[in-house]
Amino acid sequence: DADVTQTPRNRITKTGKRIMLECSQTKGHDRMYWYRQDPGLGLRLIYYSFDVKDINKGEISDGYSVSRQAQAKFSLSLESAIPNQTALYFCATSDLKGQGKGQPQHFGDGTRLSIL
Amino acid sequence: ELKVEQNPLFLSMQEGKNYTIYCNYSTTSDRLYWYRQDPGKSLESLFVLLSNGAVKQEGRLMASLDTKARLSTLHITAAVHDLSATYFCAVDSPSGSRLTFGEGTQLTVNP
Numbered sequence: 001d002a003d004v005t006q007t008p009r010n011r012i013t014k015t016g017k018r019i020m021l022e023c024s025q026t027k028g029h030d031r032m033y034w035y036r037q038d039p040g041l042g043l044r045l046i047y048y049s050f051d052v053k054d055i056n057k058g059e060i061s062d063g064y065s066v067s068r069q070a071q072a073k074f075s076l077s078l079e080s081a082i083p084n085q086t087a088l089y090f091c092a093t094s095d096l097k098g099q100g101k102g103q104p105q106h107f108g109d110g111t112r113l114s115i116l
Numbered sequence: 117e118l119k120v121e122q123n124p125l126f127l128s129m130q131e132g133k134n135y136t137i138y139c140n141y142s143t144t145s146d147r148l149y150w151y152r153q154d155p156g157k158s159l160e161s162l163f164v165l166l167s168n169g170a171v172k173q174e175g176r177l178m179a180s181l182d183t184k185a186r187l188s189t190l191h192i193t194a195a196v197h198d199l200s201a202t203y204f205c206a207v208d209s210p211s212g213s214r215l216t217f218g219e220g221t222q223l224t225v226n227p
Contacts, residue, residue, distance in 0.1 A: 033214075035217075040125070040219060040220075041219060042120075042218055042219045042220050043217040045214055045216075048213075048214060056213075058214065090158070090159070102147060102164040102166045103164070104149050104161035104164055105149075105161075105215065107158045108158060109157070109158045110157075110158055
């Protein structure tokens with residue numbers, strides 16, 4: 001079983017719809033992240049959370065919101081989807097103590113989102 | 117704002133050849149990561165570089181970090197087709213709270 005699970009894996013929807021992408025992890029990590037990947041732009045950080053009560057905006061948070069329901073769950077919402085939010089979305093996790101020792105972030109398999 | 121630039125962005129090379137991918141970044145950091153991504157797949161961690169002069173090697177890949185020059189390199193030795201993928205470098209913020217990724221280098225190794 002994957003340590004970082006994203007659902008759904010693929011989603012096609014229409015402009016204006018509300019969409020939620022979910023991420024759950026079994027690694028016991030305290031930090032969770034949402035990224036967006038577009039061709040030629042690498043990965044860009046949308047939101048990140050260091051614990052249930054800590055939510056931070058990344059570089060491209062406009063049009064998105066998040067919820068950290070539990071240490072293991074971090075969901076990303078698009079309140080009113082628009083076509084330029086079509087992208088591949090990744091959830092990642094890390095551990096504060098491990099990060100101090102240089103452990104990398106661990107990524108889920110991604111959600112491919114298409115907005116028509 | 118931390119900026120990370122990779123070059124080249126596209127690299128087509130023959131099997132058996134050597135090449136280097138460069139990762140430059142704009143502000144002080146002493147933690148840099150290299151990831152590999154196969155088409156349609158997730159990101160897989162390759163190397164973690166934690167200090168100036170750090171060098172890590174795994175198979176045909178070797179990564180190094182020069183924090184004074186704000187430069188990391190990923191050197192490919194005697195490339196094989198299985199190395200075809202997109203390679204990303206990512207730099208940790210000075211506070212250690214977030215990564216900034218480069219644009220990625222799409223590597224194609226031809227027989």
